[in-house]
Amino acid sequence: MEQDTWIYEQLQQLLKTTDxxxxxxxxxxxxxxxxxxEKRIYQMEGEIEGTIWSPKRWGE
Structure with missing residues (x-):
């Protein structure tokens, strides 16, 4: 996520300098x-976390 922040900031600077x-x-x-x-990665991480801790999956 650090790279995303850096890229976003670089794009923001470019946005300010171009007409x-x-x-x-x-x-x-x-x-x-x-x-x-970023939003989709966060959602998928939550889904993976929920699946790992689901009692339904413990018996498999």
Whole structure:
């Protein structure tokens, strides 16, 4: 997750320095993608954790 934060901050700096509309859209879309990936990773980690500790799975 540290890398995601660093990349996001770098993209934010680029966003501040560019006036080109297409670049700004691409940078913003990339930032949105990073946030979505972080959210999905967090959800999957929770799902894995829940599955590991599920009493239904202990007998397998």
């Amino acid at each position: 080109d509309y297409n670049r700004r859209v691409l940078i913003k879309a990339t930032q949105d993608l990073i946030k979505e990936q």
